[in-house]
Amino acid sequence: MRVLLFGRLADLAGWRERSFDPPPANLAGLRAVIAAADSALGAALAGPGVRAAVDKAIVRGDVALGADSEVAFLPPMSGG
Amino acid sequence: MIWLTLQPFDPGAQLGAFCSGRTESGAVASFVGIARGDQGQATALELEAYPGFTEAEIGKIVEAAVSRFALHDALVIHRHGKIAPGEPIVMVATAAAHRREAFEACDCLMDYLKSRAPFWKKEHGPAGARWVEPSQRDLDDIARWD
Numbered sequence: 001m002r003v004l005l006f007g008r009l010a011d012l013a014g015w016r017e018r019s020f021d022p023p024p025a026n027l028a029g030l031r032a033v034i035a036a037a038d039s040a041l042g043a044a045l046a047g048p049g050v051r052a053a054v055d056k057a058i059v060r061g062d063v064a065l066g067a068d069s070e071v072a073f074l075p076p077m078s079g080g
Numbered sequence: 081m082i083w084l085t086l087q088p089f090d091p092g093a094q095l096g097a098f099c100s101g102r103t104e105s106g107a108v109a110s111f112v113g114i115a116r117g118d119q120g121q122a123t124a125l126e127l128e129a130y131p132g133f134t135e136a137e138i139g140k141i142v143e144a145a146v147s148r149f150a151l152h153d154a155l156v157i158h159r160h161g162k163i164a165p166g167e168p169i170v171m172v173a174t175a176a177a178h179r180r181e182a183f184e185a186c187d188c189l190m191d192y193l194k195s196r197a198p199f200w201k202k203e204h205g206p207a208g209a210r211w212v213e214p215s216q217r218d219l220d221d222i223a224r225w226d
Contacts, residue, residue, distance in 0.1 A: 004130070006128055006130060006200050007128060007200030007202075007211055008200075008211045011211075053130075053133060056130075056132050056133040056136065072130060074130070074198070075200065075211075076213050077196070077198045077199060077200065077213075078199055078200055078201035078211070078212050078213050079193065079194045079195040079197050079199060079201075079214045079218060080127070080169070080170050080193040080194055080197040080199050
């Protein structure tokens with residue numbers, strides 16, 4: 001599973017892209033794995049205005065994930 | 081057409097190509113946004129895109145404008161990566177039967193791009209870099225089209 005971070009989230013984490021193997025079964029599980037490794041990043045991913053996209057589509061709440069999923073965490077967008 | 085590019089582009093050449101061969105569009109309007117230097121306070125602008133997602137979201141904005149203003153065609157070119165003062169960041173061109181639709185669609189598209197396009201913007205200056213979010217003016221501008 002590929003996880004992508006954008007904007008200030010990537011600066012905070014110190015990485016922009018990372019593989020998760022074995023992949024968590026769902027988005028909530030992925031958030032928990034990330035928060036266990038980096039609590040500041042875990043809190044930032046749950047912060048106001050941060051959205052998640054799975055395979056380039058915005059998702060709300062929890063969704064199932066697979067080994068081939070691409071998950072992106074998107075902080076508030078600045079516009080062009 | 082929607083084109084995201086890491087490289088500088090030539091707005092004049094792009095506008096020429098967009099106008100070329102049109103026999104039914106009586107009007108083409110265009111806008112070019114250029115990175116400001118702010119008297120040395122801005123040394124570079126860095127725009128981060130999510131390739132694939134960013135084009136798709138801009139595509140939805142363009143599709144809505146084409147339908148709302150009965151456009152014949154629309155062009156959006158957007159830089160990402162690091163952009164130096166004086167370089168074009170964005171170009172929008174719209175083609176319609178008459179000028180009013182072309183002008184308004186170009187204006188509307190720019191307002192949507194400035195506040196809704198999925199980019200993350202970092203301003204680099206003498207004091208360091210900071211992430212920016214849409215300004216109140218950007219939000220007021222987009223409200224004109226509700």
